[in-house]
Amino acid sequence: xxxxxxxxxxxxxxxxxxxxxxxxxxxxxxxxxxxxxxxxxxxxxxxxxxxxxxxxxxxxxxxxxxxxxxxxxxxxxxxxxxxxxxxxxxxxxxxxxxxxxxxxxxxxxxxxxxxxxxxxxxxxxxxxxxxxxxxxxxxxxxxxxxxxxxxxxxxxxxxxxxxxxxxxxxxxxxxxxxxxxxxxxxxxxxxxxxxxxxxxxxxxxxxxxxxxxxxxxxxxxxxxxxxxxxxxxxxxxxxxxxxxxxxxxxxxxxxxxxxxxxxxxxxxxxxxxxxxxxxxxxxxxxxxxxxxxxxxxxxxxxxxxxxxxxxxxxxxxxxxxxxxxxxxxxxxxxxxxxxxxxxxxxxxxxxxxxxxxxxxxxxxx
Numbered sequence: 181x182x183x184x185x186x187x188x189x190x191x192x193x194x195x196x197x198x199x200x201x202x203x204x205x206x207x208x209x210x211x212x213x214x215x216x217x218x219x220x221x222x223x224x225x226x227x228x229x230x231x232x233x234x235x236x237x238x239x240x241x242x243x244x245x246x247x248x249x250x251x252x253x254x255x256x257x258x259x260x261x262x263x264x265x266x267x268x269x270x271x272x273x274x275x276x277x278x279x280x281x282x283x284x285x286x287x288x289x290x291x292x293x294x295x296x297x298x299x300x301x302x303x304x305x306x307x308x309x310x311x312x313x314x315x316x317x318x319x320x321x322x323x324x325x326x327x328x329x330x331x332x333x334x335x336x337x338x339x340x341x342x343x344x345x346x347x348x349x350x351x352x353x354x355x356x357x358x359x360x361x362x363x364x365x366x367x368x369x370x371x372x373x374x375x376x377x378x379x380x381x382x383x384x385x386x387x388x389x390x391x392x393x394x395x396x397x398x399x400x401x402x403x404x405x406x407x408x409x410x411x412x413x414x415x416x417x418x419x420x421x422x423x424x425x426x427x428x429x430x431x432x433x434x435x436x437x438x439x440x441x442x443x444x445x446x447x448x449x450x451x452x453x454x455x456x457x458x459x460x461x462x463x464x465x466x467x468x469x470x471x472x473x474x475x476x477x478x479x480x481x482x483x484x485x486x487x488x489x490x491x492x493x494x495x496x497x498x499x500x501x502x503x504x505x506x507x508x509x510x511x512x513x514x515x516x517x518x519x520x521x522x523x524x525x526x527x528x529x530x531x532x533x534x535x536x537x538x539x540x541x542x543x544x545x
Contacts, residue, residue: 182401186408188322188415191340195320195404199393202233202308202347209240209281209306216277217244219269221292223252223284226310229353234283241279244272252287254441257327265295276300279342285311285358286318286445290333293324297339307341310350312362312388312396313446316369316403319344321411321425331501332433338416346404348396359388360484361446367477368427368453369403374519377402382477423523426504427513428453431539434498438490447485454478455539460514460522462531470517482542489545492536496529 181198196205218241220234227234227249238245248265250256269278280303282292289307296305309319325336351359363385370378380398387395407425414421432452436443443451457474460466499510506524510532514525527535 182397184401184404184408186320186340187412188340189412190322190338190415193340193343195344195346195408197315197346197397197400197404198348200347200349201345202349203236205345209237209279216242216279217272217274218242218246218279218281219265219272219274220245220247220281220283221265221288221295222247222249222282223288223310224249225252226284226288226350230283230310230350237281244274246272250291252284252291254287254327254332254436257287257291259326259328261291262295262326265291266299269299274299276303278303280305281308282306283308283310285309285314289314289319290323290325290336293322293339293341294326294336296341297324297337302339304342306343306345308345308347311354311358312351312400313358313365315346315348315351315400316362317365317407319346320404320407321422322415330437330498331503332436334503346400348393348400351396352391356389357444357447357484360481361444361449363388363481364446364449364453366399366403368425368449369399369406371427371453371474371515371518372424372521373402373406375517378474378477378518385477385480420523423504423511424513424521427515427521428456430499430502430504430510430512431455431495431536433502434495435487435490435540437498438495439488443485443487447481450478450481450485451487451540451543454542455535456512456514458538459512459527459531459535460516462535463514463525463527465514465516465522465525474518479542485543486545487540487543490540492533495536496532499532 181201184195280296282289307319309315322338322340325333328335370381432448435448461471512525514522
């Protein structure tokens with residue numbers, strides 16, 4: 181088991197990574213919940229697949245312990261789900277000493293973390309990500325939130341957990357599409373970290389589908405380390421450094437909404453990165469050689485990511501609502517080459533529409 185310390189300005193905490201560390205970490209959870217109450221927020225699919233692990237965890241928790249199971253989808257990442265969680269906690273008379281444990285993917289972590297950040301003005305929580313995407317990205321950094329209206333993650337907080345437990349055993353039960361979603365964020369980190377890591381991912385990504393522990397542990401460790409160091413320097417996106425983590429996401433979030441969430445987030449990220457690469461090239465930031473090299477990996481997934489008929493104008497208009505925008509202009513994270521990013525880049529509408537068309541052409545049904 182490896183431990184990465186994240187020394188964020190608001191809290192120092194550990195990220196534990198390894199095989200079957202869920203059970204090894206149970207004593208730590210037991211000590212955190214000693215003489216206090218606990219609530220486990222869990223994806224219902226995860227609960228069915230890992231019921232015995234979760235029951236074992238419940239046995240180690242002290243005080244009153246309850247489980248809130250829900251269908252983890254974008255529709256349920258909402259105020260309605262928050263209300264159900266709070267109603268349950270109030271019925272059980274849970275107070276400020278309650279420990280919240282989120283067990284699931286990114287949606288579960290975002291919802292559980294947000295609930296923890298506002299209940300009784302903030303209670304402790306532990307994140308146990310069960311998807312590759314959550315392990316390499318969303319479980320790290322303290323961003324929580326829910327969707328509202330037609331905008332993703334528009335309501336939320338920055339709130340760091342007590343710790344994050346990454347047990348690679350969970351990956352064994354993931355369907356192929358969920359592993360692909362995780363690779364979407366790993367590709368992003370390849371472009372953020374540099375060509376050595378990007379080329380490693382490009383040459384070995386297929387090993388993730390074969391549950392190659394060496395490969396999985398490396399990509400998780402590299403991604404968590406990079407994101408953790410970025411969060412330490414810019415926890416709440418005040419200096420702008422943390423914005424680099426949004427590479428491809430301005431496009432991706434708009435694609436998700438335009439497709440009525442019929443495309444998974446990680447797949448939208450892959451498509452969104454393709455758009456960002458084309459826009460970077462269109463604006464003269466990235467040369468054709470780099471564009472061809474980076475797109476070669478994106479195109480590898482053209483048979484597995486399918487977009488139904490989409491409207492570029494609609495995607496553009498949704499992007500205008502992005503919470504990172506300033507003064508009505510879309511602010512992009514673009515790239516010159518792996519490891520060299522440009523934040524708050526602006527582009528005219530025609531350049532953006534052109535990039536949407538070029539970036540999504542590989543995935544049209």
